[in-house]
Amino acid sequence: MSAMQVSNLTIETLKKMFSEGKRFDGRGLLEHRHLDVSLDISNKAEGSARVKIGKTEVIVGVKLTLDEPYPDSPDKGNIMVSGDLLPLASPRFEMGPPDFPAIELPRLVDRAVRESGMIELEKLVVKPGEKVWTVIIDIYPINDDGNLIDAATIGAIAALKHTELPEIGKDGKIDYENSSGKKLPLAKGIAPISFSFFKLGNSIILDPTREEEEACETRITFGISDWNGQHMINSCQKNGSEIFTKAEIEHIMDILPKKFDDINEKLKKSLK
Amino acid sequence: MVYKRTSGRALTEIRKMTAKVGVVPNADGSAMFAFGDTVAIAAVYGPRLLHPQHKQNPSTGILRVNYDLLSFSVYDRKKPGPSRRSQEISKVTEWALSPVLNLKEFPNTVVDVQIYIIQADAGTRTAGINAASMALAHAGIPMKNLVTSISVGKLDKDLIVDLDKSEEDFEGGEGPTDFPIAKIANTDEYTLMQLDGKIQPEVVKKVLKLADKACEEIYEVQKKALKEVVSQ
Numbered sequence: 001m002s003a004m005q006v007s008n009l010t011i012e013t014l015k016k017m018f019s020e021g022k023r024f025d026g027r028g029l030l031e032h033r034h035l036d037v038s039l040d041i042s043n044k045a046e047g048s049a050r051v052k053i054g055k056t057e058v059i060v061g062v063k064l065t066l067d068e069p070y071p072d073s074p075d076k077g078n079i080m081v082s083g084d085l086l087p088l089a090s091p092r093f094e095m096g097p098p099d100f101p102a103i104e105l106p107r108l109v110d111r112a113v114r115e116s117g118m119i120e121l122e123k124l125v126v127k128p129g130e131k132v133w134t135v136i137i138d139i140y141p142i143n144d145d146g147n148l149i150d151a152a153t154i155g156a157i158a159a160l161k162h163t164e165l166p167e168i169g170k171d172g173k174i175d176y177e178n179s180s181g182k183k184l185p186l187a188k189g190i191a192p193i194s195f196s197f198f199k200l201g202n203s204i205i206l207d208p209t210r211e212e213e214e215a216c217e218t219r220i221t222f223g224i225s226d227w228n229g230q231h232m233i234n235s236c237q238k239n240g241s242e243i244f245t246k247a248e249i250e251h252i253m254d255i256l257p258k259k260f261d262d263i264n265e266k267l268k269k270s271l272k
Numbered sequence: 273m274v275y276k277r278t279s280g281r282a283l284t285e286i287r288k289m290t291a292k293v294g295v296v297p298n299a300d301g302s303a304m305f306a307f308g309d310t311v312a313i314a315a316v317y318g319p320r321l322l323h324p325q326h327k328q329n330p331s332t333g334i335l336r337v338n339y340d341l342l343s344f345s346v347y348d349r350k351k352p353g354p355s356r357r358s359q360e361i362s363k364v365t366e367w368a369l370s371p372v373l374n375l376k377e378f379p380n381t382v383v384d385v386q387i388y389i390i391q392a393d394a395g396t397r398t399a400g401i402n403a404a405s406m407a408l409a410h411a412g413i414p415m416k417n418l419v420t421s422i423s424v425g426k427l428d429k430d431l432i433v434d435l436d437k438s439e440e441d442f443e444g445g446e447g448p449t450d451f452p453i454a455k456i457a458n459t460d461e462y463t464l465m466q467l468d469g470k471i472q473p474e475v476v477k478k479v480l481k482l483a484d485k486a487c488e489e490i491y492e493v494q495k496k497a498l499k500e501v502v503s504q
Contacts, residue, residue: 100363103356115468117447218367220465227470236451236467241370246460246480253473 006214014215018203032207037158037270047163051155055145060155061138062163069132077124077132081110083139090144109153112223115234116192123185146213153194192225218242224260231257275427278438286434291497293410301411305403309393314403316411319381333375337366339387346392361397368401368454368464374414394440395423401454406494420487421454424479433486453483457491
């Protein structure tokens, strides 16, 4: 694993292999690497999780604070998602102000979580118009071997599902040392999962390694959830200077629900 | 419960479109594009040598887009300067436009596209892309086609085209959905896709159809404005 650019030779080789349905590590084009989720990785956070997809590792922590509500939503709690591409996680990440990938990652997780309606924001009001809970989701990659956005979204969901509200003391301040024993209010059955489809030549793959991700020309990410018994896409973003054709988008729409059911089933087992 | 559009528009009706080319005389190319009360202007400078030098690409020129809301374009004054939102829109706009450009003949250069929103009533990124596409053509940048852009959304379960702010914030039924799309005119090639909201996978196909239809209308408006400036 080095900071070197992927060579044109590698790109050409990958393009050819993808067109034959093959990958360096022997997976199918739409096949994920091994997924592993563990919970409560930091006991000072109100909820936390570690997600490993192959060699990619992301940790996510949820902190809760009491704040004023936003003026346009006085009767709702707040969500904030932040993330930092730590230089610890990859030779490609550097210190300094966030570049576009560092801005995009938390924004995409934010939109998948927010738009799915997973967090019941109206139940996070302590005093209407004055005091509400802010749910802060912080994302840190520990090792980047591709597909960070999808890993981070799974991490956020896992951490949220195991988040407990801290006690509010008599002085109205948060007592972080004691949990109230109450779970963060979540809508029943809703948990978005993110799927980033990467394109190289005419091939579309899921869950790329860092090398594959670098080689690909463009990407489209969908956040999808189960909503009242039906599949619902909540967020989407195309990234990169190449096009997606209508046939490709329609193909992805056919794959997406099946992939969601598949990963959702795996997650349910590991989040029990 | 049946919802109606506040503006009284039909579900697939686009707001009144206005387009004008050559709105910034100093620029190499420029244009204005409006969907109703949403007004975007775009100016193109370049191709010109890219600085700092280490950002130059010796095999091609590059496109660089800057999008932002002017501070007074919204009710709650927007603090001047880039936000995470504006940086994201700048980037997705760059990706929406670059597939039609050929800058291979201009190595080491940059084409700068500056997009500003004078008045915002939702659909600012789509109006910005439509304006920028015209401005690039006006600047004579080699391009294979125009890019056209429109937002599709929902009013409960009904699909609607070209959302205004009240529709973007719609709280009834299945809630707000905003699905901005850009495509290369008269093709099946999509260059921008974003989404916030709730939409079933099988409905996405219908969304693309509605966007196609709207983009045909936008393309005509863009062409007409470009022809006007040529005939002057």
